[in-house]
Amino acid sequence: MSQIHGLAAHAAGAELLRFHYEPGELAPHEVEIAITHCGICHSDLHLIANDWGVSQYPFIPGHEVIGMVAALGADVKGFTLDQRVGLGWQSNSCGTCEWCIQGKENLCAQMEATCIHRHGGYAERVRANARFVVPIPEALESPSAAPLLCGGITVYSPLREHGVNPSSRVGVIGIGGLGHMAIQFAKAFGAEVTAFSTSPTKEKEAHALGAHHFVNMRETRALVGVAGQFDLILSTVNADQDWSIFLQALRPTGTLVFVGVMPNPVALGPVFPLISQQKSVAGSPIGSPARIREMLDVAARHGIKAQVEAFPMAKANEAIEKVKKNKVRYRAVLAN
Amino acid sequence: MSQIHGLAAHAAGAELLRFHYEPGELAPHEVEIAITHCGICHSDLHLIANDWGVSQYPFIPGHEVIGMVAALGADVKGFTLDQRVGLGWQSNSCGTCEWCIQGKENLCAQMEATCIHRHGGYAERVRANARFVVPIPEALESPSAAPLLCGGITVYSPLREHGVNPSSRVGVIGIGGLGHMAIQFAKAFGAEVTAFSTSPTKEKEAHALGAHHFVNMRETRALVGVAGQFDLILSTVNADQDWSIFLQALRPTGTLVFVGVMPNPVALGPVFPLISQQKSVAGSPIGSPARIREMLDVAARHGIKAQVEAFPMAKANEAIEKVKKNKVRYRAVLAN
Numbered sequence: 001m002s003q004i005h006g007l008a009a010h011a012a013g014a015e016l017l018r019f020h021y022e023p024g025e026l027a028p029h030e031v032e033i034a035i036t037h038c039g040i041c042h043s044d045l046h047l048i049a050n051d052w053g054v055s056q057y058p059f060i061p062g063h064e065v066i067g068m069v070a071a072l073g074a075d076v077k078g079f080t081l082d083q084r085v086g087l088g089w090q091s092n093s094c095g096t097c098e099w100c101i102q103g104k105e106n107l108c109a110q111m112e113a114t115c116i117h118r119h120g121g122y123a124e125r126v127r128a129n130a131r132f133v134v135p136i137p138e139a140l141e142s143p144s145a146a147p148l149l150c151g152g153i154t155v156y157s158p159l160r161e162h163g164v165n166p167s168s169r170v171g172v173i174g175i176g177g178l179g180h181m182a183i184q185f186a187k188a189f190g191a192e193v194t195a196f197s198t199s200p201t202k203e204k205e206a207h208a209l210g211a212h213h214f215v216n217m218r219e220t221r222a223l224v225g226v227a228g229q230f231d232l233i234l235s236t237v238n239a240d241q242d243w244s245i246f247l248q249a250l251r252p253t254g255t256l257v258f259v260g261v262m263p264n265p266v267a268l269g270p271v272f273p274l275i276s277q278q279k280s281v282a283g284s285p286i287g288s289p290a291r292i293r294e295m296l297d298v299a300a301r302h303g304i305k306a307q308v309e310a311f312p313m314a315k316a317n318e319a320i321e322k323v324k325k326n327k328v329r330y331r332a333v334l335a336n
Numbered sequence: 337m338s339q340i341h342g343l344a345a346h347a348a349g350a351e352l353l354r355f356h357y358e359p360g361e362l363a364p365h366e367v368e369i370a371i372t373h374c375g376i377c378h379s380d381l382h383l384i385a386n387d388w389g390v391s392q393y394p395f396i397p398g399h400e401v402i403g404m405v406a407a408l409g410a411d412v413k414g415f416t417l418d419q420r421v422g423l424g425w426q427s428n429s430c431g432t433c434e435w436c437i438q439g440k441e442n443l444c445a446q447m448e449a450t451c452i453h454r455h456g457g458y459a460e461r462v463r464a465n466a467r468f469v470v471p472i473p474e475a476l477e478s479p480s481a482a483p484l485l486c487g488g489i490t491v492y493s494p495l496r497e498h499g500v501n502p503s504s505r506v507g508v509i510g511i512g513g514l515g516h517m518a519i520q521f522a523k524a525f526g527a528e529v530t531a532f533s534t535s536p537t538k539e540k541e542a543h544a545l546g547a548h549h550f551v552n553m554r555e556t557r558a559l560v561g562v563a564g565q566f567d568l569i570l571s572t573v574n575a576d577q578d579w580s581i582f583l584q585a586l587r588p589t590g591t592l593v594f595v596g597v598m599p600n601p602v603a604l605g606p607v608f609p610l611i612s613q614q615k616s617v618a619g620s621p622i623g624s625p626a627r628i629r630e631m632l633d634v635a636a637r638h639g640i641k642a643q644v645e646a647f648p649m650a651k652a653n654e655a656i657e658k659v660k661k662n663k664v665r666y667r668a669v670l671a672n
Contacts, residue, residue, distance in 0.1 A: 099588060104588075107588040107589065107613065107614060109564075161614075228445075244601075252435060252440075252443040253443065255616075258607050258610060258611055259611065261607055261608055261611065262607055265580075265603055265604065265605045265606055265607075266603070266604040266605070266606075266607050266610070267601055267602070267603050267604075268601065268602040268603075268604060268617070269601045269602070270601055270602075271594050271597055271598055271601075271602050271619060272597055273619075274594060274602070274617075274618070274619030275594055275595065275597065275619030275620060275621050276619070276621045277443065277619070277621070278443060278497075278618070278619060278620055278621055279618070279619055280591075280616050280617065280618035280619075281604070281610075281616065281617045281618070282610070282614070282615070282616035282617070283607060283609075283610030283611030283612070283613070283614060283615055283616075284611060284614055285611050285612045285613070285614055
């Protein structure tokens with residue numbers, strides 16, 4: 001196969017530069033995707049900056065890929081050439097551990113991430129184990145569907161795992177790239193949805209996305225005022241908060257779920273309220289391939305889409321700067 | 337009815353003194369119990385010392401009561417005079433909130449505790465709403481069953497709520513009053529049980545109680561050595577720990593459950609491991625009356641009992657001192 005051209009970070013925090021690599025023979029279990037769109041996820045920015053200490057340079061970021069099947073490995077079944085498909089955060093797993101056997105590949109200890117120690121989706125093509133490649137339902141448009149592959153599944157999965165249903169009251173902390181999808185999904189589960197944001201200007205948008213209520217997180221009185229109200233609160237922010245106030249906002253048996261990574265250790269406050277009201281705190285990581293397919297089907301049937309600003313692939317650096325400055329509402333997507 | 341005699345704390349941390357009170361008319365929904373046994377729970381010590389700031393003096397401690405039905409309110413059904421019954425931490429609830437309607441009265445915001453703002457079981461008699469009075473299965477002996485009413489349900493409930501089963505690997509932190517019952521219950525669920533203790537001398541006892549493995553918590557290497565092994569870890573201790581090491585000891589999707597109250601706020605460490613491995617932290621409070629009946633049935637059928645040291649009621653102060661000095665293996669029980 002021919003070289004793959006893309007845009008790579010060559011050092012921590014550096015601007016992306018043109019780069020190409022030799023992918024070698026297509027493995028029997030792999031699909032090669034001709035990329036049409038790739039979302040810019042905050043994780044890409046963290047990897048470019050080596051915030052997590054796992055980046056190896058040069059590497060091509062990008063893990064919210066949509067494109068067409070360009071080549072199929074000899075053993076791949078269930079896909080056809082030119083079929084529209086997607087690829088998210090995960091591109092492979094061991095296939096043999098108990099989690100893989102259970103179909104929960106996202107918990108595999110040997111999980112391979114699409115753009116860690118390999119090259120991702122800010123490129124013309126990308127490859128992955130066919131198991132992690134998902135068909136894109138026809139009803140979804142590629143630019144607004146790309147961010148579902150990582151951001152969408154990240155917020156959908158905990159709603160599903162924690163049994164959100166039409167009787168549930170759900171809070172979403174942070175109305176940004178993740179939060180604006182979380183509101184839409186929580187509404188699709190039939191839940192009563194409250195948006196928590198530090199930006200009062202987002203109140204109108206939160207309602208337009210389907211939130212029933214809006215709480216300005218900067219107003220402590222407003223936070224205290226919703227004590228005991230929520231079955232599930234989903235934190236999509238990556239800034240430290242006074243988590244004890246959000247624990248207080250939970251109803252008995254309620255759960256605070258983190259999908260955003262904060263810089264500092266989690267301080268929960270006193271354990272007593274957790275015990276006396278049987279509350280929980282949990283984390284949630286992307287989702288399995290099966291759950292991603294389910295989430296895309298739900299998005300297609302309920303008209304859920306990321307609100308995106310599109311940029312040509314060549315303007316990736318410009319797009320990244322705009323994301324860093326928090327000026328994109330709500331997700332940036334690169335298009336080839 | 338006649339006065340009720342007991343032993344009361346008259347000031348924070350004071351020795352208990354003889355005391356009596358006038359209970360008034362027996363309410364239509366109440367049962368009066370002639371107490372034969374009452375366990376000494378650490379919560380009694382906290383209430384005597386006013387550690388939680390809720391104590392009102394004088395009050396009679398005690399909330400692990402076993403005795404015989406001495407009187408039945410006009411509306412009480414399902415009990416007979418002289419029947420052997422028990423009463424635990426909770427003696428009443430509102431009866432009308434969603435939690436009471438669900439049969440989860442232990443989550444009622446108006447829950448009444450047997451010895452908070454009223455008089456408990458270090459006495460000759462005690463009264464409670466019949467809903468919180470439970471029959472004691474014939475197979476259970478009163479002294480070793482009394483601690484099941486609070487300590488037993490406290491450790492049984494989270495095992496049940498979190499779905500422990502024969503495929504589960506369960507860790508129990510602290511082999512004391514609560515922990516020694518937790519090991520027995522976890523074994524009854526069919527789980528593989530690991531005891532965590534700071535006392536190497538308890539290894540033999542832990543095995544005798546049913547633990548398959550023993551880890552000395554003072555040995556960091558041993559703690560790190562069990563990384564990724566447990567579906568559920570139950571913390572029964574009231575001392576601060578490095579919780580991040582116990583989170584690390586969980587398998588993906590595992591849960592760390594607190595039933596012991598530590599003095600300081602809970603610091604979980606970095607959120608990333610919680611997210612990437614879908615782990616949880618939870619609290620758990622006693623259990624509903626229905627769950628207490630179930631737990632007693634399980635204890636009767638599986639031969640689960642508290643290991644107790646019995647004291648005459650008149651020697652309550654001596655017993656309390658011994659409990660404070662951590663010299664009772666594992667629960668003290670007062671007998672009339």
